[in-house]
Amino acid sequence: MTEREVRVRFAPSxxxxxxxxxxxxxxxxxxxxxxxxxKMLLRIxxxxxxxxxxxxxxxxxxxxxxxxxxxxxGQGVGGPHGPYKQSERKPMYKQYxxxxxxxxxxxxxxxxxxxxxxxxxxxxAAKVPNPQYNSITRAQMRNSLTLPEDEVKALLDGGxxxxxxxxxxxxxxxxxxxxxxxxxxxxxxxxDDKVLMKSDGMPTYHLANIVxxxxxxxxxxxxxxxxxxxxxLHVLLYRYLGWESTMPQFAHLPLLLKxxxxxxxxxxDGDRLGFPVFPLEWHGTDAETGEATxxxxxxEDGYLPEALVNFLAFLGWNPGTQQEIFSMDELIQAFSIERxxxxxxxxxxxxxxxxxxxxxxxxxxxxxxxxLLTALHEHAIVCSQEKAEQxxxxxxxxxSFPNDFWQEAKYFFQAPTEYDETVVSKKWNxxxxxxxxxxxxxxxxxxxxxxxGLKTLFNDTMAAQGLKPGQxxxxxxxxxxxxxxxxxxxxxxxxxxxxxxxxxxxxxxxTLPAAA
RNA sequence: GGUCCGUUCGUCUAGGGGUUAGGACAGUAGAUUUUCAUUCUACCAACAGGGGUUCGAUUCCCCUACGGACUACCA
Numbered sequence: 001m002t003e004r005e006v007r008v009r010f011a012p013s014x015x016x017x018x019x020x021x022x023x024x025x026x027x028x029x030x031x032x033x034x035x036x037x038x039k040m041l042l043r044i045x046x047x048x049x050x051x052x053x054x055x056x057x058x059x060x061x062x063x064x065x066x067x068x069x070x071x072x073x074g075q076g077v078g079g080p081h082g083p084y085k086q087s088e089r090k091p092m093y094k095q096y097x098x099x100x101x102x103x104x105x106x107x108x109x110x111x112x113x114x115x116x117x118x119x120x121x122x123x124x125a126a127k128v129p130n131p132q133y134n135s136i137t138r139a140q141m142r143n144s145l146t147l148p149e150d151e152v153k154a155l156l157d158g159g160x161x162x163x164x165x166x167x168x169x170x171x172x173x174x175x176x177x178x179x180x181x182x183x184x185x186x187x188x189x190x191x192d193d194k195v196l197m198k199s200d201g202m203p204t205y206h207l208a209n210i211v212x213x214x215x216x217x218x219x220x221x222x223x224x225x226x227x228x229x230x231x232x233l234h235v236l237l238y239r240y241l242g243w244e245s246t247m248p249q250f251a252h253l254p255l256l257l258k259x260x261x262x263x264x265x266x267x268x269d270g271d272r273l274g275f276p277v278f279p280l281e282w283h284g285t286d287a288e289t290g291e292a293t294x295x296x297x298x299x300e301d302g303y304l305p306e307a308l309v310n311f312l313a314f315l316g317w318n319p320g321t322q323q324e325i326f327s328m329d330e331l332i333q334a335f336s337i338e339r340x341x342x343x344x345x346x347x348x349x350x351x352x353x354x355x356x357x358x359x360x361x362x363x364x365x366x367x368x369x370x371x372l373l374t375a376l377h378e379h380a381i382v383c384s385q386e387k388a389e390q391x392x393x394x395x396x397x398x399x400s401f402p403n404d405f406w407q408e409a410k411y412f413f414q415a416p417t418e419y420d421e422t423v424v425s426k427k428w429n430x431x432x433x434x435x436x437x438x439x440x441x442x443x444x445x446x447x448x449x450x451x452x453g454l455k456t457l458f459n460d461t462m463a464a465q466g467l468k469p470g471q472x473x474x475x476x477x478x479x480x481x482x483x484x485x486x487x488x489x490x491x492x493x494x495x496x497x498x499x500x501x502x503x504x505x506x507x508x509x510x511t512l513p514a515a516a
Numbered sequence: 517g518g519u520c521c522g523u524u525c526g527u528c529u530a531g532g533g534g535u536u537a538g539g540a541c542a543g544u545a546g547a548u549u550u551u552c553a554u555u556c557u558a559c560c561a562a563c564a565g566g567g568g569u570u571c572g573a574u575u576c577c578c579c580u581a582c583g584g585a586c587u588a589c590c591a
Contacts, residue, residue, distance in 0.1 A: 013591050048590055113589080130518045130587070163589050181521070190519045190587090198589040205591050229520055229586040254522080255585070262583060311528095314540090318529060322539050341529080344584065348527050351541050361554085398553040423551090473550040485552030 004246075006038025008220045009074070009213070010064075013045045014056035017282035017295065018063050019267055020347075021224065021256040024312045028253060029222045030069045031313070031335040038219065042074030043212060044085040047202045053284070057085075063279040067305045068328050081216045086208050093203040096211050096241060097164045097196050101144075105240040106196060108162045109133075109143040110155055132192035135170035164197040166206075166237065174232035179220075179251035179337050186232040194233055206230065210237045213248055222251045222337070225344070226264075251337050254316050255344040265347055267295070275349050276301050279308070302371075302401030304363075307355040315345045325358060357400050365389040368396060368405070375406035381413050390495050394487035412495060415504050416482025423478045424512060432475045433509045435465040439476070440505035443498050451490035458490070479508035 010026040012018055018026075033040040042064070044057055061076045073079030083089055100106035111119075116133070119141065123131035131137075138145060143165070144152045156162070172188040196207040203211070213221060231250055238247040256265040259273060270277035281297035298308050310326055318341075319326075319334040326334065360368070369388040376383050391409050399408055439461045446457050458476070462469045477489050480501055486492060493501050 011591095015591075045591065051590065109589095116589090127517090132587075161589095165589095184520075186520065192587080195589050200589080202589090204589070209591090224585090225521070226585055226591090232520090252521085257584080259527085264584075314528065316528090320530070322530085324540060343522050345529090346527060348541070351528065354541055357554095397555090470550055477551070483552090487553080489550075 004219055005217070006033060006036040006219050007041060007217050008033045008038060008222060009041035009043050009216065009218050010069075011043040011045050011209070011212075011223075012060055013048070013051070014053060014060065015048070015051040016053050016056055016267065016284065017278045017280070018056075018060045019265070020277050020279065020298075020312070021265055023063065023067060023279050023308075024256065024315060025222065025224055025253060026064060026069055027067070027309060027312055028317070028335075028337075028340070029220075031332055032220060032222060032337055033072075034332040035335045039072040040070065041079070041081075041216060041218070042071040042076065042084065043216070044075045044087075045205060045208065046085060046087045047198075047205060047208050049087070049200070049202065055283075059280065059282065066279060066299055067309055086203075086212065089208070089212065090202060092215075093207055093211055094197065094201070097203070097207060100166070100196070100240055101164065103240060104167065106164050106166050107138075107144045108152060108156065109138075109141065109165045109193075109195075110147075110160055110162050111141050111143070112161075115142065130190070133165065134189070134192045135168060138165075138167075138193055161199040163195045163199050165193040166196055166233070166240075168193050168233075168236065174235055176231060176235045176250060178228075178231070179249055180254075180340050181228075181252060181342055184228065184231065186229075188232075188236075191233050191236070194230075206233060206237065210234055210241065210243075214238070214241070214243050214246065217246075218248045220251060220337075221248045222253065225252045225255050228252045251340070254341060256315060257344050257346045259347045259349060264344075270296060273349075275352075276303075302403035303352065303356050304359045304402075307352065307359040310359075311352045311355045314351075315347070316341050325355075353400055360399070360402065361396055363396070365393040365396075368392040368402060371402035372405040372409065375403075376413070379406070379413075383413070387412075387495065394491050394495070398487065411481040411483065411486075412492075415500075415507065416478075416480075419478050419482050419508070419512060420484040423474050423484045427471075427474045427478070428512055431465070431467060432472050433512070435462060435467050435472050436476060436479060436505050437509050438465055440502045440509075443502050446498065449494060449498060451488065451494055454493050455490045476505075479512075480504050 008029040010029050012022055030040050032038070042060075044060075046052055057075070064071065071077050073081070073084075075084040097106060101108070119133070119137060120131045123137065133141065140146075145167070147155075168191045169188050173185055174188055174191070175183055175185040178184050194206050195204050197203055231252065235247070238244050257263065258265050258269050265277060267277060276296040276298050278295050278297045279299060281300040282295040284293050284295065285291065286293050299305070306327065309328060309331070313326065313331050314324070317335070317339055320339060366389055369385055369392055372388045372392055373383060373385070376388070391412055392405055395405055395409055399405060439458060442457055442461050443454075446453055459469050462472055473489065474484070477486065478484065480496065481492065496504075
């Protein structure tokens with residue numbers, strides 16, 4: 001077989017926000033494409049007009065861009081095989097369905113929904129293990145295999161509603177080699193006569209998918225495991241269409257499971273478990289009540305895209321080394337489809353958080369400052385870039401998300417109105433208050449406003465007061481920040497500035513009861 | 517129910533016929549830190565069960581159990 005260009009595709013349906021499992025599928029496609037020097041395509045599979053959700057397509061594009069997946073060809077980008085949206089390709093599919101009919105591999109079916117229901121009910125009643133429209137049951141249904149030729153023609157000419165179904169052989173083993181699972185064998189009796197063309201003239205996923213993958217010269221189909229059961233059907237389609245020699249290689253990814261219990265991670269789990277299942281925030285409407293809903297997104301929750309990517313890459317894949325931190329480029333270098341595991345993975349909130357902390361700490365203060373500045377701006381607080389950088393600098397070791405900066409660093413901008421009670425009751429007393437007053441008086445004379453300088457001054461002042469620094473330190477922190485814990489105290493004082501610190505010390509001494 | 521897929525610490529996983537079954541997250545303890553956090557160190561903790569094959573199986577085979585996906589004119 002000749003080496004052909006590697007072309008992979010990510011093909012979501014615009015039925016809502018792309019979920020995190022979809023992002024991982026896209027990521028693996030992307031990694032393989034880049035690793036092998038191939039192309040990454042994006043195709044929108046919107047053949048179900050009933051499930052179309054406005055905004056979903058834009059969301060998909062934005063989400064992929066945010067995580068850093070670059071599309072080489074496809075929706076939103078263009079390319080030589082367009083259009084890349086199936087609804088716009090509608091006229092292209094019918095000929096292939098016709099080709100299958102002519103070759104005797106497909107047929108017209110005129111059954112109504114009621115007739116289909118009746119058939120299934122009948123089979124169920126007869127305790128047929130797997131009720132389906134197949135090589136046996138099709139003999140009892142109204143289709144071009146059972147109806148006289150002239151009646152079929154009359155129905156067609158008369159504009160009767162019909163679908164085109166694949167004529168799946170009765171006894172045949174269908175096998176294909178999955179890149180992740182090895183040989184997968186399914187007997188054709190387990191496959192039903194799938195609808196290829198719907199009565200609205202749109203192809204179903206199965207037909208559109210195969211036709212488009214063929215036309216777009218896709219070399220590898222990497223998709224979720226939920227597609228594994230229909231893969232044999234797709235193999236049959238390639239065969240009957242005469243495309244078996246260029247059939248793409250399949251790789252079915254293990255599913256992402258709920259963190260608790262079991263079952264695949266679904267869109268609803270996010271709200272239930274308190275973590276996002278979507279890359280970006282999504283504003284939708286409740287299907288039943290019609291009310292506006294908001295679903296959390298990783299981006300809005302403060303996750304860095306590189307952390308999400310690193311985490312997702314390791315859910316079902318690993319490089320075989322002990323390295324865990326990988327940039328996108330490193331992932332591309334290290335990736336191989338053979339190392340994707342077969343078993344499903346539970347989503348681990350702790351691990352994503354850990355990756356996020358790691359990437360947060362690796363960022364420079366200048367990169368992080370905007371997060372604080374944005375929050376400050378929302379609270380109408382003015383702050384210089386320089387000061388913001390200093391603050392995130394002392395804070396980044398202690399937060400998990402950039403969104404936490406504001407909450408944690410509030411006291412740099414607002415004098416405390418409350419003081420941590422435990423510290424006050426344990427550490428605050430008359431001598432301490434007096435010592436802090438002395439420190440407040442000494443501060444303006446500090447020879448050097450640096451963490452070291454203020455610390456020395458503090459120690460000297462305490463010595464003069466006959467106190468050990470340790471007896472007063474906690475009180476100083478509470479007096480200045482209101483909190484019991486925080487970053488290095490003297491760094492904090494420097495950022496606050498001497499005038500502000502003296503002011504706050506005076507307020508604290510005046511406010512807090514110096515009992516005992 | 518049927519078909520298919522899967523099963524190593526709580527979680528993500530490495531490994532592989534003979535290993536003290538390795539790492540990471542979480543958890544616990546200690547060190548550092550004026551505090552909290554960070555950091556560092558240590559500890560805890562797993563081959564689903566039963567049959568084979570074999571000198572030897574967690575690793576290969578079979579069965580069972582359990583989990584999952586699919587079973588639409590949805591993708």
